[in-house]
Structures are given as C-alpha cells and as structure tokens.
Amino acid sequence: xxxxxxxxxxxxxxxxxxxxxxxxxxxxxxxxxxxxxxxxxxxxxxxxxxxxxxxxxxxxxxxxxxxxxxxxxxxxxxxxxxxxxxxxxxxxxxxxxxxxxxxxxxxxxxxxxxxxxxxxxxxxxxxxxxxxxxxxxxxxxxxxxxxxxxxxxxxxxxxxxxxxxxxxxxxxxxxxxxxxxxxxxxxxxxxxxxxxxxxxxxxxxxxxxxxxxxxxxxxxxxxxxxxxxxxxxxxxxxxxxxxxxxxxxxxxxxxxxxxxxxxxxxxxxxxxxxxxxxxxxxxxxxxxxxxxxxxxxxxxxxxxxxxxxxxxxxxxxxxxxxxxxxxxxxxxxxxxxxxxxxxxxxxxxxxxxxxxxxxxxxxxxxxxxxxxxxxxxxxxxxxxxxxxxxxxxxxxxxxxxxxxxxxxxxxxxxxxxxxxxxxxxxxxxxxxxxxxxxxxxxxxxxxxxxxxxxxxxxxxxxxxxxxxxxxxxxxxxxxxxxxxxxxxxxxxxxxxxxxxxxxxxxxxxxxxxxxxxxxxxxxxxxxxxxxxxxxxxxxxxxxxxxxxxxxxxxxxxxxxxxxxxxxxxxxxxxxxxxxxxxxxxxxxxxxxxxxxxxxxxxxxxxxxxxxxxxxxxxxxxxxxxxxxxxxxxxxxxxxxxxxxxxxxxxxxxxxxxxxx
Ligand code: WT7
Numbered sequence: 001x002x003x004x005x006x007x008x009x010x011x012x013x014x015x016x017x018x019x020x021x022x023x024x025x026x027x028x029x030x031x032x033x034x035x036x037x038x039x040x041x042x043x044x045x046x047x048x049x050x051x052x053x054x055x056x057x058x059x060x061x062x063x064x065x066x067x068x069x070x071x072x073x074x075x076x077x078x079x080x081x082x083x084x085x086x087x088x089x090x091x092x093x094x095x096x097x098x099x100x101x102x103x104x105x106x107x108x109x110x111x112x113x114x115x116x117x118x119x120x121x122x123x124x125x126x127x128x129x130x131x132x133x134x135x136x137x138x139x140x141x142x143x144x145x146x147x148x149x150x151x152x153x154x155x156x157x158x159x160x161x162x163x164x165x166x167x168x169x170x171x172x173x174x175x176x177x178x179x180x181x182x183x184x185x186x187x188x189x190x191x192x193x194x195x196x197x198x199x200x201x202x203x204x205x206x207x208x209x210x211x212x213x214x215x216x217x218x219x220x221x222x223x224x225x226x227x228x229x230x231x232x233x234x235x236x237x238x239x240x241x242x243x244x245x246x247x248x249x250x251x252x253x254x255x256x257x258x259x260x261x262x263x264x265x266x267x268x269x270x271x272x273x274x275x276x277x278x279x280x281x282x283x284x285x286x287x288x289x290x291x292x293x294x295x296x297x298x299x300x301x302x303x304x305x306x307x308x309x310x311x312x313x314x315x316x317x318x319x320x321x322x323x324x325x326x327x328x329x330x331x332x333x334x335x336x337x338x339x340x341x342x343x344x345x346x347x348x349x350x351x352x353x354x355x356x357x358x359x360x361x362x363x364x365x366x367x368x369x370x371x372x373x374x375x376x377x378x379x380x381x382x383x384x385x386x387x388x389x390x391x392x393x394x395x396x397x398x399x400x401x402x403x404x405x406x407x408x409x410x411x412x413x414x415x416x417x418x419x420x421x422x423x424x425x426x427x428x429x430x431x432x433x434x435x436x437x438x439x440x441x442x443x444x445x446x447x448x449x450x451x452x453x454x455x456x457x458x459x460x461x462x463x464x465x466x467x468x469x470x471x472x473x474x475x476x477x478x479x480x481x482x483x484x485x486x487x488x489x490x491x492x493x494x495x496x497x498x499x500x501x502x503x504x505x506x507x508x509x510x511x512x513x514x515x516x517x518x519x520x521x522x523x524x525x526x527x528x529x530x531x532x533x534x535x536x537x538x539x540x541x542x543x544x545x546x547x548x549x550x551x552x553x554x555x556x557x558x559x560x561x562x563x564x565x566x567x568x569x570x571x572x573x574x575x576x577x578x579x580x581x582x583x584x585x586x587x588x589x590x591x592x593x594x595x596x597x598x599x600x601x602x603x604x605x606x607x608x609x610x611x612x613x614x615x616x617x618x619x620x621x622x623x624x625x626x627x628x629x630x631x632x633x634x635x636x637x638x639x640x641x642x643x644x645x646x647x648x649x650x651x652x653x654x655x656x657x658x659x660x
Contacts, residue, residue, distance in 0.1 A: 015443040025439020026297050033440040036453035048482050052290050057091050058082050059259040072500040074480040075263050076287040083257035084285050085161035088328035089121040097331040105150050108197040108339035122253035128158035129251035138163030142189040145169045147196030148338045151227045152314045155191045156324045163258040167268045170315025171196050173604040175211035182218050193227040194234045199343035206234040262286025268489045271427040272541035274530040280489030281427050287482030291431035292326035299432050309335035310362040317427040346374030347381030354387045362395035364537040368405045369567045383412045394420045398537025399569045406445035424448040430483030434523050447522045464504040475515040476508035533562040533570050538606050548602035559626050563635040573635040574609040582616045615656045622648050
C-alpha cells in the first residue's frame with residue numbers, strides 16, 4: 001500500500017457554537033461530549049451496550065455486547081433479538097407519535113402526500129403480509145429497484161419486518177449492474193416500479209429488470225412486484241410479475257414482526273471498490289440501527305418538533321440510514337422527495353424548505369455547488385428569495401466540502417445562524433463517524449471536526465504508526481463499532497483484505513481515505529487514496545469503468561482517472577486505445593459518444609466519462625505498468641514534471657495531451 005499524501009491547506013476561519021443552539025442541544029457543550037468520550041474510552045463495549053439498552057426495543061435482551069473472538073468479523077449484541085421495523089413503527093403506537101406525520105412525500109410534479117406513523121405502520125404491515133402470503137420469509141433476499149417514494153420506504157421496512165435481507169439498487173444503475181446484483185445476492189424477489197419520474201421526465205424501471213432477466217441466470221427470482229407509479233404499460237410475465245396493488249389486495253394491516261438476532265443481516269448494499277466487481281456490503285440489524293438512532297440524536301440534534309430532510313436517494317447508504325431507518329426509529333417527521341434540485345427551477349430545494357418548514361437539511365456538496373452556479377445564472381431562484389427561517393441545522397455528506405461552498409451554504413441557506421455538520425462516513429461504516437456535534441464543536445469550513453463518541457479514529461503512516469498533527473496519512477478506525485460492515489456478501493476474504501489489510505497486521509479498519517489532523521485535533525479529509533473516484537458524491541471504481549470500456553468491441557485498452565471538477569468534485573477522464581487506428585476529429589467525437597453511451601449501459605449514466613482521449617498506446621513502465629500518476633497530470637492539464645525516462649514510450653504523452 002502506498003500513497004502520495006500531502007497535508008492540506010488549513011482553513012483559518014472558525015465559527016463558534018451559537019450559544020442558543022448549545023443551550024438546547026442533546027449534547028450540550030464540550031464537557032458533556034468529553035464525558036461520553038471518557039465513558040467510551042473506559043469501556044467501549046459497555047458504552048455501546050448501555051446505549052443499545054436505552055435506545056432500542058429488544059424482544060430478547062442481549063447478554064454480551066461485543067464478540068471479538070473471530071476478528072475482524074466482529075459481532076455486537078448477538079444473543080439479543082429485536083425487529084428493526086418494530087423499532088421504527090410499532091414502538092410509536094400508543095404514544096403521541098402514532099398520529100404524527102412520519103413522511104411528507106413530495107412528488108416530482110409537486111403533489112404532496114402525508115402519512116402518519118399509524119398509516120405507515122399499516123402500509124408496511126399490509127405489504128409484509130403480502131410478501132408472507134407469497135411465501136417469502138426470514139433470510140430470503142430481495143432486490144429493490146424503486147424510485148424515491150413512500151413505497152420505497154415501505155418495501156424496505158416490510159423486508160425488515162420479515163427478516164428478508166434487502167438490497168436496494170439505485171434507479172440510475174443499468175440493467176447490467178442490476179443483473180450482477182440480482183445474481184450475487186441470490187435474490188428470490190424483486191420489487192420495482194413501471195417508471196420513475198425525475199425532472200418532468202418518465203424513465204423506465206421495469207424494462208431494465210426485464211433486460212436483466214434476459215441476460216439469464218435470474219431464475220431464482222420467483223416474483224417481481226411492480227409499483228405502478230405512472231401507469232405506463234409495461235410487459236408483465238404471467239406467473240412471475242404482479243402489481244403492488246395485487247400484492248397487498250385483501251392483506252391484513254397487521255403483521256407480526258419477526259424476531260431476529262441483532263446480527264441478522266438487515267441489508268446488503270453494493271458499492272464500488274478498487275477492483276472491477278462491486279462489493280456487497282453486509283450490515284447487521286441491531287448495531288446498524290443503534291448508530292442510526294444515536295447519530296440522529298447526536299449529529300442532527302433531533303427533537304420531536306423537527307422536520308428532517310435528507311435529500312439522498314434510498315439507493316445509497318445515506319438514504320438507508322437517514323431516510324428509511326434513523327428518522328423513523330426516532331419518530332421524526334421527514335421529507336421524501338421524488339424529484340431533482342433543478343426542476344422546475346433551481347429554487348426547488350429552497351421552496352420546499354419554506355413550504356414544509358424544514359428544520360434540519362442534509363445534502364451533498366455537489367448539490368450545493370450546482371445550486372451556487374444556478375443562483376448566479378438565475379438570481380430569482382437564489383435562496384435569498386425564500387423564507388428559510390425554519391432551518392436550524394444544516395448537514396453535508398459524501399465528499400469533502402470546499403470552504404467556498406461551505407461559506408455559501410452557511411451564509412445563504414443557513415442565514416449565518418445554522419451550524420453545518422460536515423459528516424464523514426462510508427457505506428461500510430453504516431452511520432456517521434466523524435463530524436462536529438452542533439452543540440459542542442466550533443466549526444472550521446472544510447473540516448469534519450471530531451469523531452463521534454465511541455469512535456476511535458486516527459491517522460497512520462505506511463508502517464501503521466500514528467502521524468504527528470499536521471501530517472497526512474491513512475485514515476483508520478482503531479476499535480470496532482456497532483454499525484460497521486460485517487462482511488462482503490459471498491466474499492469474506494475480500495472483506496479482510498480490503499478493510500483489515502495485512503500491512504497493518506489487521507489492527508485497524510482502513511477507510512481508504514487520506515486525511516490529516518490539525519493542531520486542534522480536527523480531521524481534514526483529503527479524499528480516496530485507492531482507485532476509487534467520487535463523482536457527485538457517488539463512488540465509482542476506476543477499474544469498473546475500465547472493464548466496461550474494454551468490454552466494447554472497438555477498445556483494446558483503457559485507463560480511467562479522476563480530474564477535479566467545480567461541480568461534481570471529481571470528473572471521469574478515460575484514456576483509450578482502440579483496436580483500430582487512433583481516431584481524430586469528427587470520428588474521435590463519434591467514437592467517444594459511442595463509448596460514453598456504452599458505459600452508461602454497462603454501469604449506469606453516473607459512470608459515463610466526462611472526457612475520452614485516444615492514444616496509440618498508454619504511458620507504461622518497461623515492466624508494462626500503466627503510469628496512472630502521469631495520466632492524472634495529463635487529465636488536469638498539468639505540466640508533467642516528473643522523470644519520464646523510465647517510460648517505455650515517453651512520446652505517447654504528447655499525443656494524450658491533445659484533447660479528443
Ligand atoms: C467516501 C464514502 C457516507 C455516505 C455517502 C458516501 C467520501 C463521505 C465525506 C465527507 C469528505 C467524504 C470519502 C469516503 N466522503 N463523506 N464529509 N468529507 N469525504 O458513501 O459512497 O460509501 O463513499 O465518500 O472518500 O470514503 P460512500
């Protein structure tokens with residue numbers, strides 16, 4: 001493992017905790033934070049056990065907190081039994097929360113649907129009863145390929161209710177990606193919709209399922225349930241495909257929650273790694289839910305009166321933890337939004353915050369950066385034109401937030417009144433790991449501040465030694481935590497080598513990010529140090545894109561790198577060698593378009609390279625290794641200053657410098 005890590009420029013500005021905020025906060029002031037940390041430091045497993053007893057409803061209490069006997073396959077609360085859906089719904093029945101709004105759903109066209117906790121409970125029970133009637137049971141796997149909708153949350157919750165392990169596939173992934181996931185997870189059930197609606201456009205979903213089936217190997221899937229979102233006519237295979245309405249017809253609005261071990265997998269969510277094949281990140285029931293709940297209370301300072309809005313899609317981990325599970329387990333009112341931030345205009349987020357009196361708003365830097373631009377070009381939709389006074393807290397997630405975007409968010413959206421919690425975490429961590437607590441930590445734009453109570457994060461060098469303050473290194477987590485990844489589905493060896501590599505004798509969880517700490521101990525994340533790109537907060541493996549490219553008939557070889565981008569954080573640049581002669585001019589443009597669309601089909605539109613450059617070859621060492629660092633320089637348009645004498649073919653650089 002080697003990486004070029006340099007320390008980042010440090011931000012001078014500091015924003016103290018607003019006193020009024022601190023006074024009312026769930027974790028109020030440094031002393032309270034330090035007390036929690038001290039408790040965790042003394043007895044980490046005992047700390048989490050106390051919180052698990054106090055914050056979750058157990059069917060059978062656990063007797064042991066952490067089991068390290070088969071490290072790094074850690075287990076938490078294993079002999080305890082609970083049901084995640086009962087923790088999100090049943091626990092509110094008979095309390096004042098029962099008749100409160102659980103979800104405010106706003107459709108792409110602005111239509112609003114509200115469901116109370118009682119109604120959501122009934123909808124989940126009815127769908128779960130339907131699944132049961134179809135013969136589905138604990139341990140089965142379901143692929144969920146649904147748009148942002150109440151049905152999406154209901155389907156996930158219904159699975160959790162029966163102990164069915166769900167694997168949600170983001171609606172922007174292609175049939176090929178879907179196919180791969182259906183097979184890898186061994187799904188016997190698929191829940192999808194006829195179409196999804198985004199930005200005024202209808203986009204087919206069921207058709208992608210049909211294409212995936214046509215690729216073969218999906219015979220284990222017995223039923224495909226189709227939610228009719230638009231009513232579009234879609235092919236329905238008799239015996240296999242049924243509508244959502246048929247699945248729930250005549251089903252009771254009660255369905256006993258299935259008790260499961262705290263270690264029972266709640267879901268598998270695929271994410272990109274540094275090799276070609278996506279990893280099925282397996283999460284637990286008890287530990288995952290515990291940290292979903294704790295972070296709602298700690299990071300978001302959630303109170304019963306709050307209206308919480310996380311703009312993520314349920315296809316990503318952020319949507320799992322902070323839409324489907326965390327807010328509901330806490331009895332919050334949350335927004336579920338079908339559409340996109342720029343439709344019908346770029347004031348959509350601000351208009352919705354005003355309309356629904358949102359108090360806590362959680363979004364991604366890429367969305368903020370695109371709205372900064374939009375606010376300049378269409379000043380009518382700048383946040384200043386909307387009443388955002390209901391907001392009291394802002395959040396950021398998915399990628400480093402640059403100080404300019406932070407300042408814009410703080411000033412124009414938060415009215416210089418709302419703390420911003422910049423939350424560092426990953427699909428694998430299950431929940432927030434490093435972020436300021438809004439009633440505790442002064443804020444530095446661009447820093448994700450400090451680990452949450454119970455989380456021991458640090459930065460080490462190649463030898464595993466902790467680095468001095470101000471120096472960069474590998475971000476690692478020293479102790480297991482309840483919401484952590486349990487394994488990679490079907491690939492325990494890959495789990496070990498990816499996250500507990502032998503380089504550090506398996507002592508640390510290695511996040512794959514470079515980071516540094518400043519003199520105050522604040523963490524600054526520098527981004528991925530493996531071959532993973534972060535495009536608009538979406539994680540994509542360079543190898544995955546390369547494999548897609550070389551799968552095209554025209555392509556002999558491909559190398560993919562990231563280049564900084566003002567809006568998307570990183571942009572994908574592909575260097576391609578064709579089997580035939582190197583194209584130029586109009587032909588190069590045409591081939592580039594063909595290949596971009598191809599990648600869109602192979603992986604999904606989010607993986608389409610922004611730029612494709614053609615060469616007769618790629619820069620390689622004499623041993624045949626592609627010099628990616630050089631390619632990164634070229635992609636950025638930087639001068640190549642390093643020694644290229646070890647290159648087998650130095651002349652190739654000039655060719656690649658020319659844009660296609
Ligand atoms: C990677 C994880 C966590 C849910 C969404 C992304 C980057 C995430 C931050 C942040 C700097 C961040 C890291 C991480 N990342 N949050 N606040 N500051 N970088 O989940 O797709 O699993 O990606 O996103 O590089 O490793 P993911």
